Amino acid sequence: MxxxxxxxxxxxxxxxxxxxxxxxxxxxxxxxxxxxxxxxxxxxxxxxxxxxxxxxxxxxxxxxxxxxxxxxxxxxRAQQPDQVRSRALERIDGALTEVVRAARTAGISAEDLHDRLTYALEEEDR
CATH class of the missing domain: 1.10.10.10 (Winged helix-like DNA-binding domain superfamily/Winged helix DNA-binding domain)
Structure with missing residues (x-):
């Protein structure tokens, strides 16, 4: 593989x-x-x-x-779409909690985080 x-x-x-x-x-x-x-x-x-x-x-x-x-x-395993979404949201929430902690520690604003998220989404779509 x-x-x-x-x-x-x-x-x-x-x-x-x-x-x-x-x-x-x-x-x-x-x-x-x-x-x-x-x-x-x-x-x-x-x-x-x-x-x-x-x-x-x-x-x-x-x-x-x-x-x-x-x-x-x-x-x-056979996948149920609602369960896949729920598990993905749990992972995302955990990751975002870590990101927010790191940002607050470093004094990074919510606006900067938003800009970075937007950029990451755009990069992923390419």
Missing amino acids: HIPLDPSAPEPIYEQIRARLAEAILRGDLPAGEALPSIRVLARDLRVSVITTTRAYNELVADGLVDAVRGKGVFV
Whole structure:
């Protein structure tokens, strides 16, 4: 499985793996019931540590996107759109709480945060 990774990106490698797999699941590229590559195989293919792929898979389990079946593997879970949205909002709320704390500590205004969010959204759309 090919997952583009950027070692110089600010997000950790495990998060890049989690995000790319989550996108593929939510787009339907990885249908419900499909097995993901084993942790060891994915680590080898991506040339990362087993710990990194394990963390990415654990995050996907926590997100409710996959199920880990002991001795069998990790499988894509059927997704309910309202549950996907709810889980996404929980992650966003947590991330925004951290951003607000960091901004307040550094004296960054709400207007500056808004500008940065707008910029990030525009960059993502490109």
